[in-house]
Amino acid sequence: MDFKYIIIGSGFAGSVIAERIANDKKENVLLIEKRSHIGGNCYDFNDENNIIVHKYGPHLLHTNNSEVFSYLSKFTNWRLYNHKVVAYIDGVEVNIPFNFNSLHRVFPDAIAQRVEEKLVKAYPFNSKVPILELKKNKDEDLSMLADYIYEKVFLNYTAKQWGVKPEEIDKEVTARVPVFIGKDDRYFNDKYQAVPQRGYTKLFENMLSSNRIKIMLNTDFNEVCNIKDGKLFFMNKEFKGRLIYTGQVDELFDLKFGELPYRSIDMKFETVDSEFFQDATVVNYPNNYDFTRITEFKYIHPVSTSKTTILKEYPRPYIRGENLPYYPIFNKENKIKYEKYLEYSKNIDNLILLGRLAEYRYYDMDDIVERALYVYTNMLK
Numbered sequence: 001m002d003f004k005y006i007i008i009g010s011g012f013a014g015s016v017i018a019e020r021i022a023n024d025k026k027e028n029v030l031l032i033e034k035r036s037h038i039g040g041n042c043y044d045f046n047d048e049n050n051i052i053v054h055k056y057g058p059h060l061l062h063t064n065n066s067e068v069f070s071y072l073s074k075f076t077n078w079r080l081y082n083h084k085v086v087a088y089i090d091g092v093e094v095n096i097p098f099n100f101n102s103l104h105r106v107f108p109d110a111i112a113q114r115v116e117e118k119l120v121k122a123y124p125f126n127s128k129v130p131i132l133e134l135k136k137n138k139d140e141d142l143s144m145l146a147d148y149i150y151e152k153v154f155l156n157y158t159a160k161q162w163g164v165k166p167e168e169i170d171k172e173v174t175a176r177v178p179v180f181i182g183k184d185d186r187y188f189n190d191k192y193q194a195v196p197q198r199g200y201t202k203l204f205e206n207m208l209s210s211n212r213i214k215i216m217l218n219t220d221f222n223e224v225c226n227i228k229d230g231k232l233f234f235m236n237k238e239f240k241g242r243l244i245y246t247g248q249v250d251e252l253f254d255l256k257f258g259e260l261p262y263r264s265i266d267m268k269f270e271t272v273d274s275e276f277f278q279d280a281t282v283v284n285y286p287n288n289y290d291f292t293r294i295t296e297f298k299y300i301h302p303v304s305t306s307k308t309t310i311l312k313e314y315p316r317p318y319i320r321g322e323n324l325p326y327y328p329i330f331n332k333e334n335k336i337k338y339e340k341y342l343e344y345s346k347n348i349d350n351l352i353l354l355g356r357l358a359e360y361r362y363y364d365m366d367d368i369v370e371r372a373l374y375v376y377t378n379m380l381k
Contacts, residue, residue, distance in 0.1 A: 001214055005029040005380075006234060008221050009246030011040020012365060013355030015207050016071075016372035017244050021380065022212035031208065031215045032224065034247070038208060038215065041326070042200040042365070049271060051309045052199045052301040056324070057267060058282065058311075060195060060300070062188035063366030069192040072369065075206040078194035081300060083187040085293075087284040089152050096187065096284055097128065098149050099180040106148075115141050119181050126189075128178035149179060157286035161315050161327075162263060168331065187282075195300055221247060230347045239350075242380065246355035248325060249341045257340040260360055262318035262325035272308050290314055328360045335360075352379060 005021050007014045010033040021029045037043050041056040060083050063069055085096040094102040100119075104112040118141055123129050131154050135146040154177055159165065186193075196203045208215065216224070225234050225243070232239045245252055250260045268291075281299040285291060291312040298308045318325045328334070338360040345353055354375055356363050363371065 001028050001030075003028050003030040003214070004241035005244065006225070006239065006241065007031045007244045007246070008225075009033065009040065009355065009357075010038040010204070010208070010215070011042065011246060011355065012368045013040075013246040013358075013363075013372050014244065015039075015204055016369055017354070017376055017380070018213050019207045019210070020373070020376040022210035024376075025381065026212070028212045028214070031213055032219050032221065033215065033217050034220050036218050037201070038217070039201050039204040041324075042204070044199045044201050046199075047269070047271075047309055049303075049305050049307045049309050051297050051303055051305065053269065053297045053309055053311070054200070054295075054300075055267070056326075057265065057313060058295045058297075058300065059200060059365060060188070060193070061365055062190040062193045063364075064191045065366050065370055066192075067373070068366045068369045071373065072203070076196040076198065076203040079197045079301070080193065081195045082193055083282070084185060084280045084299075085187045085282040085284060086280045087153055087157075087286055089286070093279065093283070094153075095185045096153070097178050097180040098153055099185065100183045101185060103145070111141075115145050118142055119145075119179075123181045126180075126182045126184065128180055128189075130178050134179055145179075153177075153284075153286055155286075157284060157292060160286075160290075160292050162329065163315070163317065164329075199301070221245075221252070227253070227348065232348060232350060242350050242352065243348075244352045244354055244375075244380075246358050248357045249338070249345070249353060249360060252358075253341060253344060256344065257337055259320065260334060260337060260341075261329045263327045263329060264316045264318040264323040265326050266314040266316055266323070268312045268314065270310050270312070272310055273306075274308060275306060277308050277310050325357060328356070328362060330361075 004027055007018050007029060010031055014031060018029050018031050021027050042059045043056065044052050044054045047053050086093040087096045092105055094105045100116050103116060118139060122137065122142065131149055134142065135150055137143055137146060225232065232243050276298065277296050278294060282293050282295050284293045291314050293313055295311045296308060316323060345351055352375060353359055354372060355368060
């Protein structure tokens with residue numbers, strides 16, 4: 001089979017491009033994947049308790065983008081799912097994002113009511129206010145609330161997650177931990193909230209089912225491809241088609257401008273001999289524990305079983321060759337380093353960088369599907 005297109009990585013970025021090339025352009029495509037499975041970090045499987053677990057942590061589709069939802073619906077039926085997260089604070093479970101219900105859980109009624117009224121006056125109802133923005137408010141009560149949430153909910157969690165102080169993280173990250181001006185206990189407020197009925201892996205299998213797509217698993221990019229003098233080579237022959245690369249951009253260019261740092265996570269799965277372990281899908285532990293959160297997958301994919309499966313997440317520094325890169329670390333120095341790689345990549349006319357690792361930025365699932373569809377339509381179609 002001859003290929004005009006080679007894609008590195010089979011997460012959403014690579015798989016969407018592969019599907020579009022095969023089914024819309026009617027062209028052959030080679031999909032190369034370093035791991036033993038497709039689906040990237042969205043890979044899931046049925047464990048020994050017959051519970052669908054997400055190997056790399058919980059992945060939950062939430063979007064207001066009808067085009068993205070309609071596209072993914074071609075490959076799966078959905079289970080409607082509203083995600084709920086609580087945080088364990090001083091022996092009390094409070095809703096996350098911190099909302100009016102959380103407010104009344106941790107403060108006396110008179111104080112909670114007064115603060116609630118001030119929040120409604122200061123910010124639009126049902127809006128989300130980034131914690132660092134609330135922290136700037138000059139009102140004494142709102143400043144008190146900001147300090148409380150900052151210290152009890154945000155500070156230590158962020159320190160564990162990123163290994164730095166919150167002020168050192170780009171606003172793109174801190175804005176993801178807001179205060180909700182209302183009583184909606186859902187973690188997300190998007191129009192579409194669901195999980196694939198039979199799991200993400202089945203979705204990817206359907207997406208990549210075309211006989212025009214050839215998949216190579218357990219294959220590192222460097223085993224079959226290389227770059228020399230601004231040209232791409234595949235199996236030691238110059239490749240003049242298009243290469244869509246979704247892996248780590250610094251590895252693609254042999255760390256030419258230095259390593260781009262990431263945060264990693266140790267995933268520790270446990271079977272609990274009980275029907276349920278906790279009262280919500282995810283419980284955050286900002287303080288006093290090495291792990292950041294516990295996920296109970298039975299809430300995401302209900303199944304009748306007397307046992308349950310939980311996942312504890314322990315953030316770690318990313319060490320090349322020892323663990324997986326999950327989150328790019330956003331700061332000025334790293335952005336400058338990435339820009340050097342991006343500029344250098346422009347020397348290769350038939351190379352496209354796409355995805356969280358290749359573009360060194362955080363993408364939610366709907367964002368990366370939207371981005372992949374855009375790249376296909378505007379750069380490949």
